[in-house]
Amino acid sequence: MITRNLGLRMSGNAIKKLKTEDAEELFTDSYLVFTAQQNIKTIEFLKNIIKDIEKKVLKVAELAPEFIKLKTFPGIGKILGLTIMLEVGDIKRFSKVGAYSSYCRCVKSERISNGKKKAKIIKKMGINTSPGLMLELRTLLYDSVLRHKDFISEKKQREME
Structure with a gap:
């Protein structure tokens, strides 16, 4: 408006x-x-x-031990951490990070062979109730990583001087 x-x-x-x-x-x-x-x-x-x-x-809800580290990222508090925990369920069901990333719809679901698109995986898999939440989380994590990289590079530069 x-x-x-x-x-x-x-x-x-x-x-x-x-x-x-x-x-x-x-x-x-x-x-x-x-x-x-x-x-x-x-x-x-x-x-x-x-x-x-x-x-x-x-x-009534408490953050499980494997999700406590989420709160160390800027912008993720108790409620967002609980939301992620309740959306994901048992984190151990993901054998590797790529499986979780795929579940969050953070990776493309296509198969390419010899530069040609061979198949497209069904898009209904993974979280469909709150893809915006995962996008927000991914953005927060990305921003956090960039800030840490900047901090480390500035620290190294100061040490060289």
């Missing part, structure tokens, strides 16, 4: 921080102000429901 009517870009986090009074500052048209205020109220309502669900889940 902000981009469409004002030509501005606003991050999701910035939108979540908006108060109903901010709608009057952003928009001049009374209908847009009203719509923005209703959207802000909806966001607040959903945030409260999410908090209630998270409290309830945290009372």
